[in-house]
Amino acid sequence: MTKLSSRILAAALIVLSLTATPAFAASKEMIQLQTQVQQLQEAIARLQQSNDERMGVLKDLVQQSADSVNRLSLNMDALQKQMRNQQDAQGQKLDQVSTQVQALNDSLDEMKARIGRLDKAMSDISNQQQSMSSTLQSMQPGGQPVATPPPVDPAPATAAPITRRGRDAKPSAAGPAAAVIPLGDDTAAAAPTAVAASPNAPPVGDMYKLALGDYMGAKYSLASAEFADVIRAYPDSPQAGNSHYYLGEIDYRQGKYTAAEKDYDAVIEQFPGNPKIPAAQLHKGQALIVQKQTEAGAREFRSLIARYPNSPEASQARSKLNAMGIKH
Missing domain, CATH: 1.20.58 (Methane Monooxygenase Hydroxylase; Chain G, domain 1)
Structure with missing residues (x-):
């Protein structure tokens, strides 16, 4: 200016x-x-x-x-x-709920197997009582039998005993012992072998309960081999689908993410309607993300949300997608 x-x-x-x-x-x-x-x-x-x-x-x-x-x-x-802290807290709560639900499902499986054994035992007792009643009715009032009473029907041929891997066991007199694969590393235990389904295989419920018990006891190498036995002996049973799932869980815990993906895929693709499919999809997505395959993991989460929108696993998938900043 x-x-x-x-x-x-x-x-x-x-x-x-x-x-x-x-x-x-x-x-x-x-x-x-x-x-x-x-x-x-x-x-x-x-x-x-x-x-x-x-x-x-x-x-x-x-x-x-x-x-x-x-x-x-x-x-x-x-x-x-x-918001991030709330999402993390919510995700942790959902993980805890999912773990609790899974534990309840495992306990339910064990209870079902136990009930099945009790039903069989009660049926055997009932058959024995009926046989004894028939024998008593055939006897004369003087206590002498009219004829030689028919022998009580022997119990049906029992299956081969469940042989724990890595433990000493002798075959029972009822039949040959079940084929045993020596306990080695997890890869050898889980690998398919030439063992075919045998009519002398133990009941699927007993085999599955044994494997599940070892899994719950954190005996993962032993449980892995036993779940593989269930799949080989009863490949089309619901317990085979569950066994694939638990093999995936064991592989995931041991950092074998590629093997875990294959186990989860077996549940998803080969056992439609299996109740463990949502958990298998969730954990498969997590395995993919751990391996830096974020897009593939996100697709698995979206598929889970679309197929089972009201499941606890779908809620966890939404939370994980939000945490990654990915729309679902």
């Missing part, structure tokens, strides 16, 4: 010099010109002061806006952190 006023003053002086008049008129015009220049300088000063005031107000507004933006950014960061 000072430069502008100087230029105006210089221009006024030039004009004054170019329009020089006689001495009696120059004095009057000079006074008028000086007055105008002074008024112009005062107007410029007022304008500069007004501009300075406005700039000050504008600076204050800009500073206030910057402070507001900073506070908003801090609030957003705090809110995002809170």
